[in-house]
Structures are given as structure tokens and as C-alpha cells.
Amino acid sequence: MALWVKRGTPLVFCILLALLAKGLAADRKLSITYNEQCDIPECMGSHLDNQPNLVHVTGTGDNDTVHFLWSSIGTPTFLLARTTHEAQLVVNWAALLQDTTTGSISFKPADSVLYSSALMFTKLIEYNDTEDDGMMKSKDVLVPTVLNGLQWQNTTINQTEFSAMFNTSLGELGDYGTIAMKLTAFSDSGRLTSLPHLPHTENSTQLDLTMQNLTSNYVNTRFALEMMVVGSSNGSGGVELKQDTTIDDQYTPGTFSVLNLKLPNSPEGSYLQWKPVSYVLTERTMENARHVYQYNLDTKRDQIKMPNASIAHAFFSAAEMVQVGAVNISFGITKDGFFKKTNYTSWSASFGYGKPPEEYMTLTVYIVISVGLGLPLIIVVFGGTGVCISKHRQKKRNRSLLTN
Ligand SMILES: *[C@@H]1O[C@H](CO)[C@@H](O)[C@H](O)[C@H]1NC(C)=O
Numbered sequence: 262m263a264l265w266v267k268r269g270t271p272l273v274f275c276i277l278l279a280l281l282a283k284g285l286a287a288d289r290k291l292s293i294t295y296n297e298q299c300d301i302p303e304c305m306g307s308h309l310d311n312q313p314n315l316v317h318v319t320g321t322g323d324n325d326t327v328h329f330l331w332s333s334i335g336t337p338t339f340l341l342a343r344t345t346h347e348a349q350l351v352v353n354w355a356a357l358l359q360d361t362t363t364g365s366i367s368f369k370p371a372d373s374v375l376y377s378s379a380l381m382f383t384k385l386i387e388y389n390d391t392e393d394d395g396m397m398k399s400k401d402v403l404v405p406t407v408l409n410g411l412q413w414q415n416t417t418i419n420q421t422e423f424s425a426m427f428n429t430s431l432g433e434l435g436d437y438g439t440i441a442m443k444l445t446a447f448s449d450s451g452r453l454t455s456l457p458h459l460p461h462t463e464n465s466t467q468l469d470l471t472m473q474n475l476t477s478n479y480v481n482t483r484f485a486l487e488m489m490v491v492g493s494s495n496g497s498g499g500v501e502l503k504q505d506t507t508i509d510d511q512y513t514p515g516t517f518s519v520l521n522l523k524l525p526n527s528p529e530g531s532y533l534q535w536k537p538v539s540y541v542l543t544e545r546t547m548e549n550a551r552h553v554y555q556y557n558l559d560t561k562r563d564q565i566k567m568p569n570a571s572i573a574h575a576f577f578s579a580a581e582m583v584q585v586g587a588v589n590i591s592f593g594i595t596k597d598g599f600f601k602k603t604n605y606t607s608w609s610a611s612f613g614y615g616k617p618p619e620e621y622m623t624l625t626v627y628i629v630i631s632v633g634l635g636l637p638l639i640i641v642v643f644g645g646t647g648v649c650i651s652k653h654r655q656k657k658r659n660r661s662l663l664t665n
Pocket residue numbers: 322323324
């Protein structure tokens with residue numbers, strides 16, 4: 262026995278260390294570049310406020326690489342591609358900036374791309390919520406603004422947290438407001454410390470969208486966004502929007518559901534995941550949380566009004582956009598004072614490869630629930646058995662008393 266312990270200790274140590282190292286090691290190695298290969302005058306400097314922007318995050322894993330391309334050229338769009346390790350990004354900048362010609366963004370060799378999809382933010386919609394119920398209705402005054410061709414400020418890249426910040430001021434639309442989109446990539450699974458604590462993986466990115474100081478042109482102005490997803494599919498079906506409900510979300514208290522916009526594919530597709538919650542002040546607290554409504558998903562190719570320029574158009578040909586889905590979401594809830602109450606709304610979502618993470622309950626929650634449910638059960642069962650036994654014994658005693 263003593264001998265076994267002596268011999269076994271280093272082995273046990275090794276196994277523990279190996280497990281620990283596996284737990285600590287990142288699942289993907291990330292790198293981030295900005296406007297790579299751009300040698301045309303537009304990237305060289307003079308018009309600083311309207312530089313083209315193309316952020317490229319590469320996540321290298323054991324067996325494959327995921328690429329995230331973020332850009333506001335044309336329509337703000339986030340593209341993801343899962344490729345083999347050989348894949349090299351090739352950008353034809355002149356063609357990209359001219360009209361986002363198909364093929365101006367590609368990977369070399371062509372067969373290195375295993376899967377790809379994209380998310381676009383196509384419209385900002387102002388609506389006068391006449392009945393103050395939060396919902397956008399066709400009888401409300403609706404003013405859609407196409408988010409195509411806006412001027413975006415120089416993108417801010419953070420090399421340590423692998424994030425990029427895109428800001429635009431809507432001045433050219435006669436508005437004083439700004440829209441900001443922050444994108445963050447991750448090397449492994451986890452959650453950000455800020456609400457709504459969305460789960461992320463090494464295959465997904467988080468988007469934090471902020472609308473600030475947009476002009477309220479109506480008494481009851483609220484804002485809504487139109488989003489579109491496109492994907493290449495090998496016949497696994499169309500885009501779906503599913504709402505999963507939970508008893509309560511321990512990560513986002515007071516929120517009872519999660520929305521998953523899925524692009525099915527074989528073996529894996531991609532998804533956009535969000536919780537129906539937004540925040541009306543920079544401080545993301547439960548008090549500052551407001552509801553986010555989602556509307557019907559449109560998947561009819563001929564009905565959806567696609568933008569005509571984006572990095573999705575630069576990558577996919579029209580024929581490759583097999584799956585399409587468009588959905589509106591609106592921000593605010595009855596009696597919250599409308600957008601003008603704070604002139605600020607922020608919302609988060611995550612876009613990634615694979616299956617959307619499920620909001621599972623942790624072990625502690627299970628233990629608490631088990632103890633909560635189990636203890637009374639134990640008392641009932643054991644107590645009941647005890648009572649039965651003692652009753653039985655009493656009967657027996659009574660019977661023996663009678664026979665004797
Ligand atoms: C890579 O592939 C091997 C063999 O198929 C598999 O065992 C391993 O889990 C894969 N690694 C990842 C990170 O998917």
C-alpha cells in the first residue's frame with residue numbers, strides 16, 4: 262500500500278497537472294488585424310474620419326480556424342467563416358470599396374472554407390408607439406432609415422481583449438445621435454462580467470450595440486432595428502427563430518427567455534443569440550433593464566429587401582446566399598417614458614459557429630433545489646414509514662394481546 266502511494270503520487274500529480282493545464286489553456290489562439298493588405302490611398306491616412314474598416318480576428322484551434330470579419334463598409338456586417346488551417350484571407354480592396362463586388366473578400370485555397378455565414382444590421386426604425394405598449398404596429402408612424410453608406414469614425418481596436426469599436430454619428434441624417442457597435446472575440450467559453458452575462462464560446466463573438474441621443478421626432482418615439490442573417494447551407498433547412506423559456510435566469514435575474522436565431526447546417530451551422538433585455542443607462546443594472554420585443558422572422562428570399570452592399574456581398578455570391586432571415590426587434594416597454602426618458606439604449610447579442618449555448622442550471626442551483634425538494638421528501642418517506650411501522654407493531658401487539 263505504502264509502495265503504491267509512493268509510486269502513484271507522481272502519476273496522480275501528473276494527471277492533476279494535465280487536467281489543470283487543459284482547463285487553463287485557451288481553446289483557440291486569437292489574433293486581430295485591421296485593414297490588412299490595404300495599400301490603396303483610402304487606407305493611407307488623409308480622410309481619417311471615413312477610413313474603410315475591416316477587422317479580422319483569427320481563432321486558431323487544434324483542427325480548424327474560425328475567422329471573424331467585422332466591417333461597416335456598405336451595411337454594418339459581421340461575417341464568420343470556419344476554415345482549415347491553410348486558409349488565407351484575400352482582399353481586393355479596390356473592388357471592395359468600389360461596390361463590394363462578389364469575390365472581393367475570399368479565402369485561398371477556395372476549398373479551405375468549411376462553413377460561413379453573416380449578420381447584417383440593415384435598418385434603424387423610429388416609431389410612434391401610440392398606445393404605449395412597446396409594440397411596433399403597422400398603424401404607428403414608422404420611419405425606417407437604411408443603415409447603408411453611413412460615415413463611420415475610425416475604428417478603435419483593443420489588442421488585449423480582441424475587441425473593436427465602430428461608431429457613427431447620424432449627423433448626415435439630420436440627427437445628433439450616435440450608434441456604436443462593440444465586437445469582442447474570445448479564446449474560450451465563459452461570460453462577460455457585465456449584464457446580461459451572455460454565454461460565449463471560442464467560436465462566437467459578442468456584440469454590444471448602443472444608441473445614444475437619437476432625436477425623438479414624435480411624442481411616443483421608440484426605436485427598432487432590422488437584422489438579417491445569410492448563410493451557405495448544404496440543405497439542412499432554412500433560418501429559424503426559437504424562444505426558449507426558463508423558470509428564471511440566474512445570470513440575468515428577471516429574464517425568463519433566450520432568443521436563438523439559427524442557421525442550420527451539417528455538421529454545424531451558426532446562430533445569433535440574445536436575451537429580451539436592453540439597458541437605458543450606461544450602468545447595466547436590473548433597474549435600468551427594459552424589454553426587447555422581437556417580431557416575425559421573414560425567410561422569403563424574394564420578399565426580403567436586401568441591402569446592395571456589405572462584406573457579406575463581397576464574400577457570398579447571390580446564389581450562395583441560400584439561407585436568409587430578417588427580423589425586427591424593438592426596445593422599450595409600456596410606461597417606461599419612451600426613448601427620450603434617457604436618450605440611451607444598449608443591447609447585447611452573440612453571434613457564433615455551432616449550437617447556441619443553453620442556459621443550463623449550475624450544480625449549486627441543482628443542490629439548492631435538490632435540498633429544498635429532497636429534505637421534505639425524506640421527511641415524508643421516512644416519517645411515513647416510521648408511522649406505518651409503529652402502527653403495524655401496535656396492531657400486532659393489539660392482536661397478540663387479543664389472542665393471549
Ligand atoms: C480535433 O480532432 C480530434 C480527432 O478527430 C478530436 O479528438 C479533438 O477533440 C478535436 N479537437 C477539437 C478542439 O475539436
